[in-house]
Amino acid sequence: xxxxxxxxxxxxxxxxxxxxxxxxxxxxxxxxxxxxxxxxxxxxxxxxxxxxxxxxxxxxxxxxxxxxxxxxxxxxxxxxxxxxxxxxxxxxxxxxxxxxxxxxxxxxxxxxxxxxxxxxxxxxxxxxxxxxxxxxxxxxxxxxxxxxxxxxxxxxxxxxxxxxxxxxxxxxxxxxxxxxxxxxxxxxxxxxxxxxxxxxxxxxxxxxxxxxxxxxxxxxxxxxxxxxxxxxxxxxxxxxxxxxxxxxxxxxxxxxxxxxxxxxxxxxxxxxxxxxxxxxxxxxxxxxxxxxxxxxxxxxxxxxxxxxxxxxxxxxxxxxxxxxxxxxxxxxxxxxxxxxxxxxx
Amino acid sequence: xxxxxxxxxxxxxxxxxxxxxxxxxxxxxxxxxxxxxxxxxxxxxxxxxxxxxxxxxxxxxxxxxxxxxxxxxxxxxxxxxxxxxxxxxxxxxxxxxxxxxxxxxxxxxxxxxxxxxxxxxxxxxxxxxxxxxxxxxxxxxxxxxxxxxxxxxxxxxxxxxxxxxxxxxxxxxxxxxxxxxxxxxxxxxxxxxxxxxxxxxxxxxxxxxxxxxxxxxxxxxxx
Ligand code: B12
Numbered sequence: 001x002x003x004x005x006x007x008x009x010x011x012x013x014x015x016x017x018x019x020x021x022x023x024x025x026x027x028x029x030x031x032x033x034x035x036x037x038x039x040x041x042x043x044x045x046x047x048x049x050x051x052x053x054x055x056x057x058x059x060x061x062x063x064x065x066x067x068x069x070x071x072x073x074x075x076x077x078x079x080x081x082x083x084x085x086x087x088x089x090x091x092x093x094x095x096x097x098x099x100x101x102x103x104x105x106x107x108x109x110x111x112x113x114x115x116x117x118x119x120x121x122x123x124x125x126x127x128x129x130x131x132x133x134x135x136x137x138x139x140x141x142x143x144x145x146x147x148x149x150x151x152x153x154x155x156x157x158x159x160x161x162x163x164x165x166x167x168x169x170x171x172x173x174x175x176x177x178x179x180x181x182x183x184x185x186x187x188x189x190x191x192x193x194x195x196x197x198x199x200x201x202x203x204x205x206x207x208x209x210x211x212x213x214x215x216x217x218x219x220x221x222x223x224x225x226x227x228x229x230x231x232x233x234x235x236x237x238x239x240x241x242x243x244x245x246x247x248x249x250x251x252x253x254x255x256x257x258x259x260x261x262x263x264x265x266x267x268x269x270x271x272x273x274x275x276x277x278x279x280x281x282x283x284x285x286x287x288x289x290x291x292x293x294x295x296x297x298x299x300x301x302x303x304x305x306x307x308x309x310x311x312x313x314x315x316x317x318x319x320x321x322x323x324x325x326x327x328x329x330x331x332x333x334x335x336x337x338x339x340x341x342x343x344x345x
Numbered sequence: 346x347x348x349x350x351x352x353x354x355x356x357x358x359x360x361x362x363x364x365x366x367x368x369x370x371x372x373x374x375x376x377x378x379x380x381x382x383x384x385x386x387x388x389x390x391x392x393x394x395x396x397x398x399x400x401x402x403x404x405x406x407x408x409x410x411x412x413x414x415x416x417x418x419x420x421x422x423x424x425x426x427x428x429x430x431x432x433x434x435x436x437x438x439x440x441x442x443x444x445x446x447x448x449x450x451x452x453x454x455x456x457x458x459x460x461x462x463x464x465x466x467x468x469x470x471x472x473x474x475x476x477x478x479x480x481x482x483x484x485x486x487x488x489x490x491x492x493x494x495x496x497x498x499x500x501x502x503x504x505x506x507x508x509x510x511x512x513x514x515x516x517x518x519x520x521x522x523x524x525x526x527x528x529x530x531x532x533x534x535x536x537x538x539x540x541x542x543x544x545x546x547x548x549x550x551x552x553x554x555x556x557x558x559x560x561x562x563x564x565x566x567x568x
Contacts, residue, residue, distance in 0.1 A: 041414060060399075083475075084447055084449065086447045086501075086504075088500040088504050089447070089498055089499060089500025089501065089504070090498055091451060091501070092447060092449050092450075092498065093447065094449055094474075109509075128433055155449075155451065155453045156450065156452040157413075157451055157453070157455055160409070160413055160414075160452070163410075164363070164410055164414060165414070206407060206408055207408055208408055208409045208410065209408055209409070209410050210410060210411065213410070240531075263535070264535075280533055285535050285536070287499060287532050287535040287536045287539070288535075288536055290499065290503065290536070290539075290542075291539075291542055322498075322499030322500060322532075323499075323500060324499055324500060324503055324504075
């Protein structure tokens with residue numbers, strides 16, 4: 001049996017395997033998998049998350065494991081104590097630790113992650129994943145970039161205002177603190193055994209900021225975030241926002257070669273720009289899985305794979321799958337991706 | 346006196362540059378020169394924000410930052426001008442807007458509010474994490490024709506406490522002819538048919554389309 005790790009290794013090299021890697025990002029679904037009715041309870045234990053990640057990978061047969069609880073977890077590391085849990089979807093930051101500029105001066109970057117109480121369950125989860133997985137599936141970690149972290153610390157509106165119209169020194173002080181944490185986070189994930197790091201930065205997309213700011217502000221901070229780390233295992237992602245027009249600059253300035261495209265992106269264009277230098281992952285717009293039927297799902301999977309596969313170095317993926325997606329639809333999508341993504345025929 | 350279409354051009358340019366000082370000084374200059382506030386609203390402020398809308402839809406390099414700041418600038422200028430307008434009755438209607446229960450993403454809503462206000466709507470900001478009951482109560486209290494619900498996540502958009510919950514109450518209280526539901530936020534932008542699945546009457550891709558949808562729904566209520 002070919003493992004996810006083997007498929008990924010082949011794809012990265014531009015070699016063929018039995019099929020292309022297929023990534024499926026299930027998070028909150030883990031509670032259902034373990035029969036735990038409360039999502040809050042589910043996320044309270046690293047064991048739960050690890051067990052569910054392993055079980056869901058086995059059940060569906062896709063090629064990855066996640067060491068990610070939910071994005072708001074990173075706000076907890078910075079002191080947020082109010083996460084709003086729902087039982088039908090993702091947890092949401094319910095309180096911002098930064099309420100004024102003063103809080104920015106007082107903010108301390110959580111850099112001692114291994115002794116941080118709010119990180120203990122993530123560590124536990126990672127240890128179990130590494131131990132049980134035995135190198136078969138790529139373990140993926142999610143790292144929010146320093147330009148984006150302020151959103152969950154102060155809210156998107158306040159961050160945009162500080163970014164666009166506030167005092168530059170306060171803005172830079174905040175990003176610098178976030179950057180310190182990001183570097184500690186990446187270092188931990190690599191050391192703990194992550195095979196792949198998804199580096200997520202919606203603020204590198206020109207659908208959020210003008211190109212001039214992306215180039216003059218986002219890029220220098222991204223350079224600092226990842227300086228000195230191995231780029232081979234990193235994947236560039238903009239949280240679902242489109243970014244084909246910055247791919248060339250990412251390769252040039254950051255040396256990142258692997259890209260997880262937006263579901264809104266033109267996949268063939270993304271492939272042309274990357275031009276075989278790294279891996280491209282085309283993403284299915286998983287919001288459609290909420291109510292599409294089998295035929296529509298198969299057609300869309302085929303479209304993505306047709307656009308991405310020529311020349312290989314391509315993987316199939318999704319976004320953060322909403323919990324409301326019926327299990328059947330997950331199966332339909334994966335079954336189509338396994339079928340259309342075959343390389344040994 | 347300055348030609349009003351020339352003024353609109355310079356104002357639009359300043360708005361694209363997000364130059365708040367310049368937009369204000371252009372408007373103040375025109376007021377001082379004797380141009381009426383309602384004329385400025387109708388011929389300068391609103392067409393300029395609409396022009397940005399068109400460029401946004403055509404996919405030209407207009408990004409969230411510009412959309413947000415330009416909407417805010419337009420809102421604050423429109424509010425100032427509205428204060429000076431003598432004749433009432435220009436207001437297209439009233440919209441109650443907030444984010445669904447469990448959703449703390451307030452930026453989309455802020456942009457929509459700014460755009461509606463720049464178009465002279467009366468807007469009641471219900472805040473974030475708003476229950477279906479609170480939406481309906483506020484709408485009744487303020488004689489609003491439209492309830493706007495913003496959500497960033499799939500479960501708050503499609504769950505029972507979002508538009509579906511508001512619909513249920515409107516039906517129970519036989520208010521469906523008087524109050525319409527419009528929705529927006531990331532899930533609806535990814536899936537343009539989603540609004541029908543949550544029993545909404547309309548949706549908007551961005552703040553300025555929200556204005557068009559609100560106008561249409563208000564016509565339906567009145568017509
Ligand atoms: C930036 C971003 C983030 C940032 C900041 C989010 C924020 N705003 O606070 C970060 C990285 C923190 C983030 C985190 C998460 N995100 Co996010 N994120 C995005 C991204 C790239 C853009 C969202 C955004 O802020 N847009 C800007 C705002 C202003 O746009 P908007 O809200 O849509 O509003 C506009 C229109 O929709 C409309 N509108 C809005 N409201 C209304 C109302 C009415 C009545 C009308 C008519 C119109 C209207 O007008 C507005 C102006 O144009 C999207 C993907 C995408 N391309 O959209 C994912 C996305 C929204 N995120 C998503 C998710 C799941 C999350 C998380 C829950 C992930 C997790 N498991 O933890 C977390 C939540 C974190 C938290 N707060 O606790 C999903 C949501 C769908 C889903 N699967 O449920 C998306 C779609 C990505 C995806 N497909 O997976 N995210």
